[in-house]
Each structure stands twice: as C-alpha cells, then as structure tokens.
Amino acid sequence: MSSWLLLAASGAPEGGLFDLDATLPLMAVQVVVLTFLLNALFFRPVGRVVEDREGFITTSRAEAKQKLAQVQRLESDLAEQLKAARQESQKLIVEAEQEVDKLYREALALAQTEANASREKARREIEQQREQALAALAGESDRLGALIVNRLLPAQ
Amino acid sequence: MVLLSPLLPFAELEVGKQFYWHIGNLHLHGQVFLSSWVVIGALLALVVVGTRSMQRDPSGVQNLLEFLWTYIRDLAREQIGEKAYRDWLPFIGTLFLFIFVCNWGGALIPWKLVEIPSGELGAPTADINTTVAMALLVSLSYFYAGLSRKGLRYFEYYVEPTPIMLPFKIIEDFTKPLSLSFRLFGNILADELVVGVLAFLVPVIVPLPAMFLGLFTSAIQALIFATLAANYIGEAVHEEHH
Numbered sequence: 001m002s003s004w005l006l007l008a009a010s011g012a013p014e015g016g017l018f019d020l021d022a023t024l025p026l027m028a029v030q031v032v033v034l035t036f037l038l039n040a041l042f043f044r045p046v047g048r049v050v051e052d053r054e055g056f057i058t059t060s061r062a063e064a065k066q067k068l069a070q071v072q073r074l075e076s077d078l079a080e081q082l083k084a085a086r087q088e089s090q091k092l093i094v095e096a097e098q099e100v101d102k103l104y105r106e107a108l109a110l111a112q113t114e115a116n117a118s119r120e121k122a123r124r125e126i127e128q129q130r131e132q133a134l135a136a137l138a139g140e141s142d143r144l145g146a147l148i149v150n151r152l153l154p155a156q
Numbered sequence: 157m158v159l160l161s162p163l164l165p166f167a168e169l170e171v172g173k174q175f176y177w178h179i180g181n182l183h184l185h186g187q188v189f190l191s192s193w194v195v196i197g198a199l200l201a202l203v204v205v206g207t208r209s210m211q212r213d214p215s216g217v218q219n220l221l222e223f224l225w226t227y228i229r230d231l232a233r234e235q236i237g238e239k240a241y242r243d244w245l246p247f248i249g250t251l252f253l254f255i256f257v258c259n260w261g262g263a264l265i266p267w268k269l270v271e272i273p274s275g276e277l278g279a280p281t282a283d284i285n286t287t288v289a290m291a292l293l294v295s296l297s298y299f300y301a302g303l304s305r306k307g308l309r310y311f312e313y314y315v316e317p318t319p320i321m322l323p324f325k326i327i328e329d330f331t332k333p334l335s336l337s338f339r340l341f342g343n344i345l346a347d348e349l350v351v352g353v354l355a356f357l358v359p360v361i362v363p364l365p366a367m368f369l370g371l372f373t374s375a376i377q378a379l380i381f382a383t384l385a386a387n388y389i390g391e392a393v394h395e396e397h398h
Contacts, residue, residue, distance in 0.1 A: 015275075016172045017345075022182035023285035027192070028293055034196055034254060039246035042203040046225040047245075049210045049218075056212065 171349065175275040185283055187272055192280040195261040199253060228252055228382075235386035240305060240393040244386065247297060251290060252382035255281055259344055259374030263351075263367065279344050279374075287341040291333035294385040302392030310392065332388060336381060343377045 175186040206217035214222055228249040232241040236248075262279020270277055280286045302310035314325040347370035354363035 015174045018284055019172070019174060019185075020285055020288065021184065022179070023185040023188055023283065024289045024292075026184065027188070027280075027286050028289035030189075030192065030196070031250065031254060031290055031293060034199075035247050035250040037200065038203065038250050038253065041200065041207060042221065043225065043246045043249055045207045045210065046218075046221050047229070049212070049214075050222055050225055050229075053212055 171345075173275040175272050185275075185285060187275045187277050188280045188283045188286060190272070191261065191265075191267065191277045192258065192286070194265070195257045195280065196254070198261065199257050224253070225249075231379075231383060232386050235383060236390040236393065240301065240389075241386075244297070244301065244389050247293075248382050248386045248389075251294070251385055252378050255290070255340065255381050256375060256378035258286070259378055260371065262344065262348065263370050263374060278348055281340055281377075282344040282348050284337065284341050287337040288333070290340075290381070291337035294336060294388060295329070295333045297385070298388040298392040301389045305393045306395075313392070313394075332384075336384060340377050340381055343373055347373055 175190075177184040177186040177189075202217065203221065206221040210218055229241075229245060231252070232245045232248045235241075236244055258279050258281040262282060267277035299310075302313065306312075314322050347366075350366050351363050351370055354366050
C-alpha cells in the first residue's frame with residue numbers, strides 16, 4: 001500500500017512485478033460488485049431451482065414409498081384372503097369326501113345285511129325243504145321196507 | 157526481463173511492464189482491468205444465458221450452471237458447515253468462478269492479437285494487485301463472519317486450545333492473505349512465463365504439454381483459493397463444543 005502511495009507521489013511509475021497501486025482497491029470493489037451481481041443473477045435463481053427440485057424429489061420419493069407400503073399391505077391382505085379361501089375350499093372338499101364315504105358305507109352295510117338276510121332265508125328254506133324231502137324219503141323207504149317185508153314174509 | 161524475438165513477435169515476453177492509466181494522482185494497471193472486464197463479461201453472459209428460462213428438467217447451459225452451483229454449494233458446506241454456509245456461498249462461489257475464468261481466460265484467449273501501448277494482456281490473476289485484493293477480501297470476510305456470528309467471543313479462537321497459541325494465531329492472520337495471494341499470483345504468472353518461454357524457444361508442439369499443465373494448474377488454483385477462503389471462514393464461525 002505504501003509503495004502505491006509513494007508511486008502516486010512520484011508520478012512516474014516504473015512498473016515491476018510487485019507493483020501495488022490503486023488497481024488493488026478498485027479490483028476489490030470490482031470483485032465485491034461481481035459477488036452481488038452473481039448472487040442476484042446466478043446463485044439465488046439457480047439455488048432456488050435446484051432446491052425446489054430437491055424438495056420435489058424428496059416429496060415424490062416419500063409419496064412413492066408410502067404408496068409402495070400401501071401396495072405391500074394390500075398384497076399381504078389379499079394373500080391372506082387367498083390362503084383363507086384355499087383352506088375353506090380344502091375343508092369343504094374333505095367334508096364332502098367324508099360325506100360320500102359315509103353314504104357309501106351306509107349303503108354298503110344295508111346291502112350286505114339285506115343280502116345276508118335273503119341268503120339266510122334261502123338257506124333256511126333249502127334246509128326246510130331238505131328236511132321235508134328227507135322226511136318224505138324216510139316215510140317212503142319205511143313204506144317200501146314194510147312192503148318188501150310184507151311181500152317176503154307171507155311168502156315163506 | 158524482456159525476451160525479444162524479431163522473427164516471432166507473438167512470442168515476445170514482457171514481465172513487470174504495466175499499461176498505466178492515470179486517474180488524478182492514482183495509477184491503475186489498465187491491462188488487468190481490460191482483461192478482467194472481458195472475463196467478467198463472459199462470466200455474466202454465460203450466467204444470464206443459462207438462467208434465462210430455467211426448467212425443472214434442465215437442459216443446455218442450465219445443466220452446467222446447476223452443476224457449478226452444486227459443486228460450489230458442496231465445497232462451501234463442507235468447509236464452512238451446515239449452519240453458516242448459506243451466507244457465504246455467493247462470496248466463495250464468486251471467488252472460485254472469477255479466479256477460474258481469469259486463469260482459463262488468460263490461457264485460452266489469444267490476448268496477443270490485441271495490441272496495447274505498453275505491457276500485455278493476460279490473466280488478471282497474474283497481477284499481484286488482483287490476488288492481494290481478493291486475499292484481503294477473504295481476510296475481511298472471515299473477521300466479519302466470526303465477529304458477526306460470535307461477537308467478541310470470536311477472539312476466544314486465538315487462545316484455543318491453549319493461550320500459548322496466541323502469537324501463532326496472530327501471525328496466521330498475516331500469513332493467510334500473504335500465502336493466498338502469492339500462491340495464486342505465483343502459479344499463474346509462472347504458468348504464463350513457462351508457456352511464454354517455451355513458445356519463444358520452440359513455437360510448435362513443445363509448449364502444448366505445458367499449456368495443458370497450465371490449464372490443470374489454473375483450475376486447481378481456483379479450487380485451492382476458494383477452498384481455503386471457505387475454510388478460513390469456517391474456522392472463524394466454528395463453535396467449540398465444550
């Protein structure tokens with residue numbers, strides 16, 4: 001700074017690498033002015049746009065996450081409902097199968113008893129007829145024996 | 157140091173020669189202002205074009221501006237901290253963008269095509285006035301940031317963690333702007349000199365690697381300046397948790 005004052009006083013600057021003079025404060029003013037200009041023209045508008053977008057992205061992400069969570073909840077709900085429906089249908093099938101089985105067994109048992117009964121009846125009838133036939137046969141043979149005896153004995 | 161080549165006038169190299177403007181008793185480095193107006197104009201034009209009709213789905217220049225904005229935001233947030241970075245984002249961003257376009261402008265714009273009476277046009281950051289101006293602004297900023305946020309408690313920073321640190325912290329207040337300004341000034345001037353000397357000696361192909369390296373250095377220097385400025389402000393507003 002003092003060299004600049006000296007030079008200003010002497011009137012004939014000779015230059016040099018380290019020649020500090022009024023360029024310094026004016027350049028400082030220029031940089032400060034440029035700071036305000038760039039703040040108004042660049043930093044504030046661009047910052048607003050970038051931060052608006054960052055805000056938009058953040059809220060969009062949050063919304064999307066919320067929606068995703070909702071979808072996942074609905075999906076698990078549906079999966080649960082599906083599982084319940086499957087179990088219900090399985091139960092129905094088992095029940096129906098058991099019903100059919102029962103009916104089949106009942107019908108089978110009925111048919112078997114009926115068959116047994118009729119077989120028993122038939123057997124008894126056969127037995128009876130056989131006994132009748134045997135009785136008839138025995139009577140007949142007795143008669144025939146007596147007839148033979150009668151025939152033989154008087155002849156002697 | 158003046159290297160002259162009668163055959164290759166565009167490889168002429170002048171260091172320390174200024175194009176003086178006189179305003180009253182004051183002297184100004186005209187070439188610095190001329191080139192800084194060009195890069196500031198380019199920067200403002202880019203910004204105005206890019207923010208003219210901004211959409212939620214960015215396209216074209218808006219993409220670039222948004223990338224820059226987020227880059228600077230992350231830099232400031234990392235260095236200054238969540239609470240205070242918003243106030244200093246424009247300042248840090250302006251430093252970064254201004255230094256970056258100055259450095260790259262100095263390397264990429266063919267200034268040699270423009271004749272000025274004395275000195276030569278180049279990166280404004282290759283002039284010590286520009287870098288000292290910005291470094292002093294950084295010093296003022298971190299003092300202001302600390303004092304406005306913490307009041308006089310800001311000076312507790314000088315005796316933390318122990319009062320032994322006091323002299324070192326006071327020295328730091330002087331070394332910070334000094335190192336900031338000289339690092340930037342030295343790097344950019346050295347880059348211009350290396351490219352200039354190489355172009356003077358072998359005008360084809362050979363300077364190209366140095367030019368690429370210069371572009372790389374320029375970007376890194378802008379980043380370093382902005383990061384350190386943000387870091388100093390962050391140090392000043394940092395709250396100790398006891």
